[in-house]
Amino acid sequence: xxxxxxxxxxxxxxxxxxxxxxxxxxxxxxxxxxxxxxxxxxxxxxxxxxxxxxxxxxxxxxxxxxxxxxxxxxxxxxxxxxxxxxxxxxxxxxxxxxxxxxxxxxxxxxxxxxxxxxxxxxxxxxxxxxxxxxxxxxxxxxxxxxxxxxxxxxxxxxxxxxxxxxxxxxxxxxxxxxxxxxxxxxxxxxxxxxxxxxxxxxxxxxxxxxxxxxxxxxxxxxxxxxxxxxxxxxxxxxxxxxxxxxxxxxxxxxxxxxxxxxxxxxxxxxxxxxxxxxxxxxxxxxxxxxxxxxxxxxxxxxxxxxxxxxxxxxxxxxxxxxxxxxxxxxxxxxxxxxxxxxxxxxxxxxxxxxxxxxxxxxxxxxxxxx
Amino acid sequence: xxxxxxxxxxxxxxxxxxxxxxxxxxxxxxxxxxxxxxxxxxxxxxxxxxxxxxxxxxxxxxxxxxxxxxxxxxxxxxxxxxxxxxxxxxxxxxxxxxxxxxxxxxxxxxxxxxxxxxxxxxxxxxxxxxxxxxxxxxxxxxxxxxxxxxxxxxxxxxxxxxxxxxxxxxxxxxxxxxxxxxxxxxxxxxxxxxxxxxxxxxxxxxxxxxxxxxxxxxxxxxxxxxxxxxxxxxxxxxxxxxxxxxxxxxxxxxxxxxxxxxxxxxxxxxxxxxxxxxxxxxxxxxxxxxxxxxxxxxxxxxxxxxxxxxxxxxxxxxxxxxxxxxxxxxxxxxxxxxxxxxxxxxxxxxxxxx
Numbered sequence: 273x274x275x276x277x278x279x280x281x282x283x284x285x286x287x288x289x290x291x292x293x294x295x296x297x298x299x300x301x302x303x304x305x306x307x308x309x310x311x312x313x314x315x316x317x318x319x320x321x322x323x324x325x326x327x328x329x330x331x332x333x334x335x336x337x338x339x340x341x342x343x344x345x346x347x348x349x350x351x352x353x354x355x356x357x358x359x360x361x362x363x364x365x366x367x368x369x370x371x372x373x374x375x376x377x378x379x380x381x382x383x384x385x386x387x388x389x390x391x392x393x394x395x396x397x398x399x400x401x402x403x404x405x406x407x408x409x410x411x412x413x414x415x416x417x418x419x420x421x422x423x424x425x426x427x428x429x430x431x432x433x434x435x436x437x438x439x440x441x442x443x444x445x446x447x448x449x450x451x452x453x454x455x456x457x458x459x460x461x462x463x464x465x466x467x468x469x470x471x472x473x474x475x476x477x478x479x480x481x482x483x484x485x486x487x488x489x490x491x492x493x494x495x496x497x498x499x500x501x502x503x504x505x506x507x508x509x510x511x512x513x514x515x516x517x518x519x520x521x522x523x524x525x526x527x528x529x530x531x532x533x534x535x536x537x538x539x540x541x542x543x544x545x546x547x548x549x550x551x552x553x554x555x556x557x558x559x560x561x562x563x564x565x566x567x568x569x570x571x572x573x574x575x576x577x578x579x580x581x582x583x584x585x586x587x588x589x590x591x592x593x594x595x596x597x598x599x600x601x602x603x604x605x606x607x608x609x610x611x612x613x614x615x616x617x618x619x620x621x622x623x624x625x626x627x628x629x630x631x632x633x634x635x636x637x638x639x640x641x642x
Numbered sequence: 643x644x645x646x647x648x649x650x651x652x653x654x655x656x657x658x659x660x661x662x663x664x665x666x667x668x669x670x671x672x673x674x675x676x677x678x679x680x681x682x683x684x685x686x687x688x689x690x691x692x693x694x695x696x697x698x699x700x701x702x703x704x705x706x707x708x709x710x711x712x713x714x715x716x717x718x719x720x721x722x723x724x725x726x727x728x729x730x731x732x733x734x735x736x737x738x739x740x741x742x743x744x745x746x747x748x749x750x751x752x753x754x755x756x757x758x759x760x761x762x763x764x765x766x767x768x769x770x771x772x773x774x775x776x777x778x779x780x781x782x783x784x785x786x787x788x789x790x791x792x793x794x795x796x797x798x799x800x801x802x803x804x805x806x807x808x809x810x811x812x813x814x815x816x817x818x819x820x821x822x823x824x825x826x827x828x829x830x831x832x833x834x835x836x837x838x839x840x841x842x843x844x845x846x847x848x849x850x851x852x853x854x855x856x857x858x859x860x861x862x863x864x865x866x867x868x869x870x871x872x873x874x875x876x877x878x879x880x881x882x883x884x885x886x887x888x889x890x891x892x893x894x895x896x897x898x899x900x901x902x903x904x905x906x907x908x909x910x911x912x913x914x915x916x917x918x919x920x921x922x923x924x925x926x927x928x929x930x931x932x933x934x935x936x937x938x939x940x941x942x943x944x945x946x947x948x949x950x951x952x953x954x955x956x957x958x959x960x961x962x963x964x965x966x967x968x969x970x971x972x973x974x975x976x977x978x979x980x981x982x983x984x985x986x987x988x989x990x991x992x993x994x995x996x
Contacts, residue, residue, distance in 0.1 A: 339905065339908065451844060452843055452845075454845055455844070455845040455846065456845055456846070456847050456848075457844070458848075459848060484843065484844060484845055486840050486843050486844070486845050488843045488863075489863030489864075489866075489867070490805040490835055490840065490841040490842060490859070490860040490863065491804060491863055491864065491867070492805075492807055492808040492809050492812075492838070492839055493808070494863070494866065495809070495811075495812065495870065496870045496910060497906055497909055498866070498870045498903065498906045498907075498909050498910050499809070499866040499867055499870050501902045501905075501906060502862070502866050502898045502902045503843060503862075503863065503866070505862075505894070506843060506859040506863065507842075507843050507844060509855075509856075509858075509859050510842035510843065510844045510847070510852075511844060513842075513852050513855050513856065514842075514844065514847060514848075514852060517847075517848075517849055517851055517852050518848060518849075535894075535898060537893070537894035537897055537898070538891065538894040538895075538898075540890075540935065540940075541890040541891040541893075541894060541933060541944075544936070545855055545888055545890070545891075546855055548933055549698065549851055549854050549855055549931075550851065552697050552698040552963060553849075553850060553854065556849055556851055557849055578901065580894065581900070581901045582897050582947065583900070583918065583949065584947070587943075587947055594940065609905070
């Protein structure tokens, strides 16, 4: 993970000749003041005085300390001229975009604090600023990078307005919502946001994280990052369950969702469990007209990182087959410590047609890119 | 498939309290007077996590004309014991007593429940065994209750709720494991939540169906906690039995946990093997509700990926509704594995059964 892999040959037929689409790239600010040009005086003052207020314990550190400096950055991704990993476009080109011949990189900014801000007006303003910052600082300088519309889901009106404002701007490819909000995303009160996404042609990317204030397990707060990190798939399972069982896809039949940074091997088992228990408890959810597995097949896409590494590597392909090759999109998570290198991440050969789908075609079609 | 003949060990059946009042004879004078003063014997302290009238919580042909499913001995004897002819069946009482906020009241409830089970159930049929229910949020009192009940060899396990106040592996829970280990009792962890926290890390779901599906993710958290905290390095003989957990989530959990361990092991240096290998050595799962794929080839693949034939144990989960007739074993499993599931694995797990 922080160690260079030298014990095997890269997959030489990797991505450079495919026009690889990376579904999870993290740009960062050079300084928090980078957002100031996009904020009104009121919010600049608030940011500089009280600052961001989420639902975590520490002023400037996550609840679970990471394993490398900078809240879990790749060790070799610190720009020589200073600043955080992900803040330097030249380095991002060298380490990711040019190196792997990336056709498009989907930006998922984990900076700006707007998504989980408790003061929702401030949160909405920070989301707008982060959106302007992505478009003007990154997309305009590097058209291969696509922006994600950030919204604060606890301020529904502002979120809908922000989505409508960005509709038609081709720099924005999707709407970004953190899964761990105050309530499961399928709950009725979030539907106007989900409707706005579909109505304006945006898929939704649900990148792990959020600051719900709820423990990362149903049994309370774990002690270790060693438990927090594997809890990410559990967020995704709850998210799929909520969206399907609440009837979101029955209500919004053209909504498309990508689950980012949760892996995917948990999905077949969840699908079987949902179908089985649905048959027992369907009277509770008469708004569902199809099996949960059918909604999942029609509406849910997964990204790969952090890709599961089965004890028998070929079991990964079996799992991918069960999910459906057309529903899986490759992602690196650059520049985080646990990012997946497209040359090494998948440890068994993938047939050419499936590789083309995984690294490029699925994402091109999901995002409507050309 | 139909369970092939007698002699299986059913590791998960659920006798239920007909009402709180049945505990009064098993309480001492102080607590009996206390309950009556507050009128608690009229309240329902069954666990909210298992609404008895939900279809999934009682098979239609097992539903009694009156009273809670599982609350009548003769009915349970006919439906769970005479029908499946187990050699043993382990009673897991799903009650809210272990989660009562007052540690003292919780302990009083648990003592009474354990004595009630011994007298009203175990004494009436020699095939029945039981798990010790404990005041889960008071590890010291829980350890005392384990010690008290362990004197009766018909108590074969300690029962904990999957989702409670703090993750099960947390060091402050270790007095429970120390007491269980001292008496060679496995820890049974049953599905469900005391709802101290939302059952998902996204918050409170709307529907019971979502809660029910979330139990499996809760078990992933349980394993992450028990392994990460070092419970199995501190108590190398300890076995943990996941009850009503589902099964097919296990390979994906193993792959994720192993990968995280490889990257994050500096944080938990006491672990000397992968999480999957800890699970294979220490963790067992009951087979109902079986959350298997619709076809046999996929099922066999999952079994191969679990990579250990010692982990699965037969259960009916009586009176919950997961299968019809006597089709309590998933179709398509090899005979040798079925034999292990039916009784061999349980005999190796529960030293008090052999």
